Amino acid sequence: MRKNPERRASLLDAAIEVLAREGMRGLTFRAVDTEAGVPGGTASNYFANRDALLTQIGHRFYERLEPNAALIAQAQEGPRDRAKVVALMHELVERVSSFRSGYLALIELRLEATRRPELRRLLTERIRADVDANIDFHLASGLPGDRTTVVQLVLSLNWLILERLTLPDVFPEEQVHDLVTDLVERALP
Template identity: 80%
Template structure:
């Protein structure tokens, strides 16, 4: 199996695009080779089988979505209040939404995980770790709210992102900003309101 990290990343990025466009059934080594514009047979040199490719795509999605370390530090400059949480949630929704093909590929992976135990294990571990890391970051940084706040924001905003990327006419783009703000305000009571 070949070990050129840049080529592997390019193949995985191509696989993300194929998954988003064609769905899981369209994800073949040949389709990945065509999308990556590499010689026929290249993807099969990098991945043991289709399950391996699907699993590696799951890893790559999270790799590409990871925020820059400096961004996380800068996010905590200034007051740690509901307004800061609102800013962070707007950034999150925008960052995920701008990686449309990645999010759609992740949805395909989730569906495929209902039939593939190894993929299900990977996604369960990775998404659980992501939720736990978000809870830890939120609570340790002194932002208002608790673990339940983070989980509720995660659930509500993931569905908003899903609607935005798959059925954008349900909530027109000019409503997204206000909807994110409203979600935070309703889940995280502000000063003067009871928790």
């Protein structure tokens, strides 16, 4: 397998776009090569098989959504109160929603994980680690709320993001800001 990390990332980004646009059936090595604008056969040089590609797409999604150091620093500045949690949740919803193709690809991966035990294992581990990291960050930062608060926010905001990206007329865009604020205020009375 090839080792060029930039090319691998480019292929995975292309695979995310294909998966989001075409679904699982449209995700082929040829479609990834075409989307990435590389010669045919390139993707198959980087990924041993479809399972390897799917697994690495899952990793790449989370890699691209990692908050940057400036956001982490900003989260730890100033008062650690409900208003700070509201601001952080708004940032999270915007960051995830702005990577629409990534989130839609993750939904495709989650559905496929019901049929592929290895993918299910990977996604379970990765999503559990993400939830745990969010809980640990929240508690270590001294923000109000406990583990249950963070889990409630993760579950409710994930569904809000899903609605926003797939059926945006259910909760029109002008309501999203107020919904996020209300969810935090109800989780942190």
